[in-house]
Amino acid sequence: MAEKTLYRTRTQKSLLDYLKATPGIHHTAAEIKAYFDAQQQPIGTATIYRQLERFVEDGCIQKYTLGPGNCACYTFSGDQLPGTHFHCKCEVCGRIIHLDCDELRELNEHLQKEHGFSWDFGRTVFYGICDQCQKA
Amino acid sequence: MAEKTLYRTRTQKSLLDYLKATPGIHHTAAEIKAYFDAQQQPIGTATIYRQLERFVEDGCIQKYTLGPGNCACYTFSGDQLPGTHFHCKCEVCGRIIHLDCDELRELNEHLQKEHGFSWDFGRTVFYGICDQCQKA
DNA sequence: TTGCGTGCAAAGGTTTTGCATGGCA
DNA sequence: TGCCATGCAAAACCTTTGCACGCAA
Numbered sequence: 001m002a003e004k005t006l007y008r009t010r011t012q013k014s015l016l017d018y019l020k021a022t023p024g025i026h027h028t029a030a031e032i033k034a035y036f037d038a039q040q041q042p043i044g045t046a047t048i049y050r051q052l053e054r055f056v057e058d059g060c061i062q063k064y065t066l067g068p069g070n071c072a073c074y075t076f077s078g079d080q081l082p083g084t085h086f087h088c089k090c091e092v093c094g095r096i097i098h099l100d101c102d103e104l105r106e107l108n109e110h111l112q113k114e115h116g117f118s119w120d121f122g123r124t125v126f127y128g129i130c131d132q133c134q135k136a
Numbered sequence: 137m138a139e140k141t142l143y144r145t146r147t148q149k150s151l152l153d154y155l156k157a158t159p160g161i162h163h164t165a166a167e168i169k170a171y172f173d174a175q176q177q178p179i180g181t182a183t184i185y186r187q188l189e190r191f192v193e194d195g196c197i198q199k200y201t202l203g204p205g206n207c208a209c210y211t212f213s214g215d216q217l218p219g220t221h222f223h224c225k226c227e228v229c230g231r232i233i234h235l236d237c238d239e240l241r242e243l244n245e246h247l248q249k250e251h252g253f254s255w256d257f258g259r260t261v262f263y264g265i266c267d268q269c270q271k272a
Numbered sequence: 273t274t275g276c277g278t279g280c281a282a283a284g285g286t287t288t289t290g291c292a293t294g295g296c297a
Numbered sequence: 298t299g300c301c302a303t304g305c306a307a308a309a310c311c312t313t314t315g316c317a318c319g320c321a322a
Contacts, residue, residue, distance in 0.1 A: 007276050007321050029311080044279040049312065051277090071311060088253050097253065103246045110239045116267030117224050117233065127259040131252030143296050143301055165286075180304040185287065187302090207286055 011043055015051050019061055019076040026064060026073035026089075026096050064089070064125055086121055090130035097130060147179055151187050155197055155212040162200060162209035162225075162232050200225075200261055222257055226266035233266060 018035065019027070027035075029048050036043045052074050055061035064073045064087070075096060085100040111117040154171065155163070163171075165184050172179045188210050191197035200209045200223075211232065221236040247253045 009277060009321070011278070042279095045311095046280080046313075047278055088247070088251070088255075091256060091259070097251070099247075099251060101246075101250070103243055103250075107239055107243050110237075111224070111235075111262070111264070114237070114239075115224070115233070115235060116270065117262070117264050118266075118270055119224075119262055119264040120227060123227070123263040125260070126247070126253070126255055128247070128253050128255040130254075134252065134254055145296070145302060147303070178304095181286095182288075182305080183303055 011047060012051055014041065015043065015048070016055065016060075019055070019074065023076045024096050024098060026075040028071050028073055030071070032074070062123075064123075086124070086126065088126040088128060088130070090133055091127055092129055092133035095130060096125075147183060148187055150177065151179065151184070152191065152196070155191070155210065159212045160232055160234055162211040164207050164209055166207070168210070198259075200259075222260070222262065224262040224264060224266070226269055227263055228265055228269035231266060232261075 014036070015032070018032070029045065029052065032048055032052075033043065033045055052061060052063070056063045056074070060077065061074050062077045064075070085098050086104050088097040088099060089095070090097065108119050108121075111119050150172070151168070154168070165181065165188065168184055168188075169179065169181055188197065188199070192199045192210070196213065197210050198213045200211070221234050222240050224233040224235060225231070226233070244255050244257075247255050
């Protein structure tokens with residue numbers, strides 16, 4: 001998925017590389033900043049937000065709203081096209097689980113046909129409790 | 137559903153009455169404040185947040201995170217027990233549509249059995265575009 | 273050289289907290 | 298009367314914006 005940026009900077013590449021290296025992990029802007037600070041390669045907060053916004057528009061990164069304390073989370077969606085899979089977020093451990101099953105696709109058709117609702121997969125998150133945390 | 141509050145104040149009653157009178161409508165804290173200001177019965181911002189938090193803990197009000205600009209929305213869930221219905225939010229007009237159909241309950245069973253995921257209906261919102269906005 | 277990307281600082285908005293006062297039981 | 302709820306103000310927090318400088322092409 002090609003970036004729309006005109007210039008390709010080192011900072012931009014570092015950011016995207018980091019997100020790509022942690023697929024399925026959701027990061028807040030603050031966490032991303034803390035990571036690069038720890039790497040001795042600090043990136044300004046404004047830059048992080050600006051680049052993340054680009055990646056989201058570009059489709060290679062997805063933005064979910066509801067991290068700790070009303071903050072946005074960003075995660076690399078993989079090379080799958082948007083709309084081919086779904087996200088479940090565990091409210092206990094915070095993990096995001098990717099689902100790619102027919103039942104969800106059937107539900108999509110049902111929502112459209114019976115309720116006239118065009119579902120946006122990319123933005124929808126199923127909240128609940130994952131397997132591991134239920135046992136614990 | 138009994139409140140956990142020790143004292144029953146007029147302010148508290150007004151707030152809950154207003155939310156109960158508008159089931160399914162999601163209000164931001166700012167909108168609620170504006171409403172009571174317009175009613176010549178202003179309520180302090182801090183009080184609104186404190187009472188809303190109580191109602192949410194109490195289970196009679198639900199909190200969704202994603203109004204305009206990352207702000208929280210609150211809505212009266214009706215007298216239905218949590219888990220008997222679902223919410224779809226239109227990304228265009230902002231309306232929240234309530235669904236209560238078997239397909240969603242079947243999906244719930246599927247998620248639990250096949251994926252070990254215990255779905256939290258109250259917190260999950262389906263984002264998409266509603267019937268009316270698709271036509272427009 | 274041109275113009276986008278960056279960082280710093282400041283502003284914007286939402287939500288939380290401290291403290292003195294008012295109201296319920 | 299005791300204690301909780303309220304309101305005001307200030308703070309904390311996340312995010313956005315303005316501006317000058319640095320860097321990619």
